[in-house]
Amino acid sequence: MxxxxxxxxxxxxxxxxxxxxxxxxxxxxxxxxxxxxxxxxxxxxxxxxxxxxxxxxxxxxxxxxxxxxxxxxxxxxxxxxxxxxxxxxxxxxxxxxxxxxxxxxxxxxxxxxxxxxxxxxxxxxxxxxxxxxxxxxxxxxxxxxxxxxxxxxxxxxxxCLPPSWYVVIAPGASVPTAEIFCAKELTRSTEIIKMPDFAIHTTRNDLQPVVCHRYPQVADAIDWLNHHAAARMTGSGACVFASMETEAQARQVVAQCPERWQAWAVSSLQRHPLYDWAV
The missing domain is CATH 3.30.230.10 (Ribosomal Protein S5; domain 2)
Incomplete structure (x- = not known):
């Protein structure tokens, strides 16, 4: 080896x-x-x-x-x-x-x-x-x-999720995770859902309103991306994303992204590249 x-x-x-x-x-x-x-x-x-x-x-x-x-x-x-x-x-x-x-x-x-x-x-x-x-x-x-x-x-x-293409935008902010989880205004009592219901249940990112209030550039990026597809923040931010129907659509949206942000067209990945290196 x-x-x-x-x-x-x-x-x-x-x-x-x-x-x-x-x-x-x-x-x-x-x-x-x-x-x-x-x-x-x-x-x-x-x-x-x-x-x-x-x-x-x-x-x-x-x-x-x-x-x-x-x-x-x-x-x-x-x-x-x-x-x-x-x-x-x-x-x-x-x-x-x-x-x-x-x-x-x-x-x-x-x-x-x-x-x-x-x-x-x-x-x-x-x-x-x-x-x-x-x-x-x-x-x-x-x-x-x-x-x-x-x-x-x-x-x-x-x-088991179907393959998908995404547009991911970095709106020029770096959000400390601890700051958001410590926020007094964070909702901490969302109703528990079951996994089979997730696809049909109305879901959200509970951290998103807190981040958007404190980092307006994140809210701006979500608003812009929402004109192309349903946009949402990932994790504790600051990046936002939207699912696209095709690679071509994803790349077209990236090409239109305002220069003040970074944007990428990326595909989903079925398994980690090192998945077989542990059992």
């Missing part, structure tokens, strides 16, 4: 996001539908024999010691008792603070890649449990399929 691996860390969309309660420890109870996208950060890993874990590329605004890829590698190294180390190159493609799961996906790809590179043969469930210690979205990316999520996001049920 090669001591070097390259892998995609795919983005996700929250097709809806309901806050249904709050635990005594302060964590919010959610219901959401996660959708993988065939678009994301690119990571490269090279094994070291001296035990050092090094991020070899600069990520603006993210010191190496705080980067989830470094934290994930160190957490796995300690839990598995591994003497090997790794060099990690991160080609950051996804906008930070966009609600696309970039940091969580990078961490999940790191765990899956090192599970193979270090020949650990950990199960998917074991990697997911470790990933939950790093962030609530990490288990989903290790799960590796579209999913209906509950709890804090760690209770996952696979969903």
């Amino acid at each position: 090669s001591d070097t691996l390259s892998a995609l860390a795919p983005a996700k969309l929250n097709l809806f996001l309901h806050v249904v309660g709050r635990r005594p420890d302060g964590y919010h109870l959610l219901q959401t539908a996660f959708r993988l996208l065939d678009w994301g950060d690119q990571l490269q890993f090279r094994c070291r024999d001296d035990g050092q874990i090094l991020r070899m590329t600069d990520v603006p605004g993210v010191p190496a010691e705080q980067d989830l890829v470094v934290r994930a590698a160190r957490r796995l190294q300690a839990a598995a008792g591994v003497s090997a180390g790794v060099e990690i190159h991160v080609d950051k493609v996804l906008p930070m603070g966009g609600g696309l799961g970039g940091g969580s996906s990078d961490a999940a790809t790191t765990l899956l890649a090192l599970n193979r590179l270090w020949r650990l043969d950990w199960s998917r469930a074991r990697l997911q449990a470790l990933g939950l210690e790093l962030g609530a979205d990490v288990p989903f990316f290790i799960f590796g399929r579209d999913a209906f999520a509950e709890g804090v996001g760690e209770t996952l049920t696979p969903m």
Whole structure:
């Protein structure tokens, strides 16, 4: 086996996001539908024999010691008792603070890649449990399929969704997740729905009104995209998205996007590229 691996860390969309309660420890109870996208950060890993874990590329605004890829590698190294180390190159493609799961996906790809590179043969469930210690979205990316999520996001049920193209817009804001979940005006009592009802139930993103009030550029992007298709914010923002009927339609909408925003036409992804690297 090669001591070097390259892998995609795919983005996700929250097709809806309901806050249904709050635990005594302060964590919010959610219901959401996660959708993988065939678009994301690119990571490269090279094994070291001296035990050092090094991020070899600069990520603006993210010191190496705080980067989830470094934290994930160190957490796995300690839990598995591994003497090997790794060099990690991160080609950051996804906008930070966009609600696309970039940091969580990078961490999940790191765990899956090192599970193979270090020949650990950990199960998917074991990697997911470790990933939950790093962030609530990490288990989903290790799960590796579209999913209906509950709890804090760690209770996952696979969903079979038809392929789709999306327009994703970054409206030039970076939204801190903690700020939005701590907002006094956030609705925390949305009615619980059952997974089979999600497609026909009226859903929303409970975080969207809070973000739109505090970050008007997000509201502006939703208003503009709504002229082309039903638009919604993903996660805690700031990115917004809409499903398109065809790739051509998605690319046409992207071409019309105002220059003050970034926009992408992206397709859904059936399974994580590293899905088979855990069982």
